[in-house]
Amino acid sequence: MAPGAGRAQPRSVSGRWVLHLDMDAFFASVEQLTRPTLTGRAVLVGGTGPRGVVAGASYESRVHGARSAMPMSRARRLVPGAVVLPPRLAVYRAVSERVFAIVRELGGAIEQVAFDEAFVEPVELTGAGPEQVEAAAQELRARIREATGLAASVGAGSGKQLAKIASTLAKPDGVRVVPHGTERELLDPLPVRKLWGVGPVAETTLHRVGVDTIGALAALRPAEVTTLLGTAIGTELHRLAQGIDHRPVAERGEAKQVSAETTFDADLSDLDSVHRAVAEMTEHAHRRLIAAGRAARTVTVKIRGADFATRSRSETSATASTELAALAGAARRLTESALPPSGVRLIGVSLSGLTDYVQEQLFDTVSPPHAHAEPAAARPDPTAQPDGAGSAPDPPGRAGRGWRAGDDVSHAVHGHGWVQGCGHGRVTVRFETRRSGPGPVRTLAADDPELSAADPLASLD
DNA sequence: TCTGGGGTCCTAGGACCC
DNA sequence: TCTGGGGTCCTAGGACCC
Numbered sequence: 001m002a003p004g005a006g007r008a009q010p011r012s013v014s015g016r017w018v019l020h021l022d023m024d025a026f027f028a029s030v031e032q033l034t035r036p037t038l039t040g041r042a043v044l045v046g047g048t049g050p051r052g053v054v055a056g057a058s059y060e061s062r063v064h065g066a067r068s069a070m071p072m073s074r075a076r077r078l079v080p081g082a083v084v085l086p087p088r089l090a091v092y093r094a095v096s097e098r099v100f101a102i103v104r105e106l107g108g109a110i111e112q113v114a115f116d117e118a119f120v121e122p123v124e125l126t127g128a129g130p131e132q133v134e135a136a137a138q139e140l141r142a143r144i145r146e147a148t149g150l151a152a153s154v155g156a157g158s159g160k161q162l163a164k165i166a167s168t169l170a171k172p173d174g175v176r177v178v179p180h181g182t183e184r185e186l187l188d189p190l191p192v193r194k195l196w197g198v199g200p201v202a203e204t205t206l207h208r209v210g211v212d213t214i215g216a217l218a219a220l221r222p223a224e225v226t227t228l229l230g231t232a233i234g235t236e237l238h239r240l241a242q243g244i245d246h247r248p249v250a251e252r253g254e255a256k257q258v259s260a261e262t263t264f265d266a267d268l269s270d271l272d273s274v275h276r277a278v279a280e281m282t283e284h285a286h287r288r289l290i291a292a293g294r295a296a297r298t299v300t301v302k303i304r305g306a307d308f309a310t311r312s313r314s315e316t317s318a319t320a321s322t323e324l325a326a327l328a329g330a331a332r333r334l335t336e337s338a339l340p341p342s343g344v345r346l347i348g349v350s351l352s353g354l355t356d357y358v359q360e361q362l363f364d365t366v367s368p369p370h371a372h373a374e375p376a377a378a379r380p381d382p383t384a385q386p387d388g389a390g391s392a393p394d395p396p397g398r399a400g401r402g403w404r405a406g407d408d409v410s411h412a413v414h415g416h417g418w419v420q421g422c423g424h425g426r427v428t429v430r431f432e433t434r435r436s437g438p439g440p441v442r443t444l445a446a447d448d449p450e451l452s453a454a455d456p457l458a459s460l461d
Numbered sequence: 462t463c464t465g466g467g468g469t470c471c472t473a474g475g476a477c478c479c
Numbered sequence: 480t481c482t483g484g485g486g487t488c489c490t491a492g493g494a495c496c497c
Contacts, residue, residue, distance in 0.1 A: 046465075053465045055497090068497080074462050114497045199495045232471060233494085261466060298489090308464070312491060348466085 015127035015180075017156055018249060019120045019137060020163035021103060024151040024172045026116035027056025030095050031085055033149050034459035035418055036438045037430055042066075042082040044075050048405070049265050055087050059172060085406040088456045092116075095148055095460070102143050106136075109249040119160050121249040130156075130179045137175040149434070158183060159245025164196055183243035188215030197237055202229055217241040254354070258292065259300075260284035261348025267306050268344040271336075274303075278335050281349040282328045289351050295320035297353030299330040304347075305340025313338040320355045327351065403427045403446060410454035414442060418459070422446060433459045 023029070027045040032038045042061035046054040052072035061082050066075040076082065096115045103110060106122040113119065125133055137154040144152045155166025157178035165186070170176035178186055192214055193203045205228050211217050217225070218241040226234035239245070260281045268274050278301060289296055300314035313334040321327060331349050403409075403422040409429055410416050417431035420441065427446045432439030444451055 071462060071464060197495070201494060257468070259467070263465060314490060316489065
């Protein structure tokens, strides 16, 4: 008798409810929140350079076809009136922390997947009915909206996969609960690409053998799936397609790798620039390594050439190091063997094989006399932002020279604002924050002594 | 229309050890 | 004189996620 004959119900853990919370158009919504003139307008957040990519698109710009991961140049053509802004990760992180503080109040396990996304398995929902789950989800959304002013969508089901699919169906600004026992009804007709873990390659592979829907994937024999997709992934995806998903909701552990990479506006063609860039990326990654209180055994250099092919070279030493000189030396040694035949488009440095370490000396000179028992340096805060990317105000010296659209500024008279545009020695600033509501625009001399760079977080209040 | 930056996990081959 | 078998670690590449 074939296993699964008679199309057995998914053997869900009885009464289990997993919620997936997903903030709506998160990056763009935070921009609209903290820069109120943008509310209702098409906003694109992402790289503003020639090779930039969209990281967030407001619903007003999605109407015209703009999407995350799309080249910014293309999105700009699709949405000519869009306001294009560089990401302000520090602000998104701060909002994210407020959101998940509220989610934590539900109790039970939380698994944060991204700034704007998490699985939750609230204890008090075990054994609940769909109506009760729906009410809890609505309540959660209302609390988030009240505390942050932002819309979240929530999906609920018997496992993570179902919850995740449900939250995308709930968008925008909604709730979708998939009652136990109705999993296959929902999954079967969906395109196979909707499964978490099926990307462009797996999709093509499955299409080639005529498998277009999740139901069709579920109907294959296990051996067929593993032949097509590999043992580990194939086995897992086949189970998920059948609605079987017992994966626990679990807190993420410590990072296993820290990396920094950059894509150049124009390809590099001389070795000196390449070495300089590798050194810079190593320093960047190293800063975050130290901030996280960790040491690394393995250094990996990644270089992408003009042909877009990626080469990586790595070196592992016997002991983990926190020494910049040692890590940078390894990176430099690895660089030349990873050079592409043509120009260099991207350089990345990754530090892995991470271990905790105790910072011994760093604070001796600044510690108060009685701080000898202070162990804080050895206990990295996993939620702390290692490098504070974007959180620190720009270094002095920016004022009067290179304002860029999207910069946060402060003016002695007009208060907090953001740069809408600049050029010809002038800078146009919109003076507003979340609290102020839509504010006035002023054009000032770029070197106005009363104008200075400001902490982006000030726009939240 | 050319394709970011930060991650996680899987695969496959080879070295090395017992 | 002929090809073991299991296990771990390292390296390189790639798929996938947001």
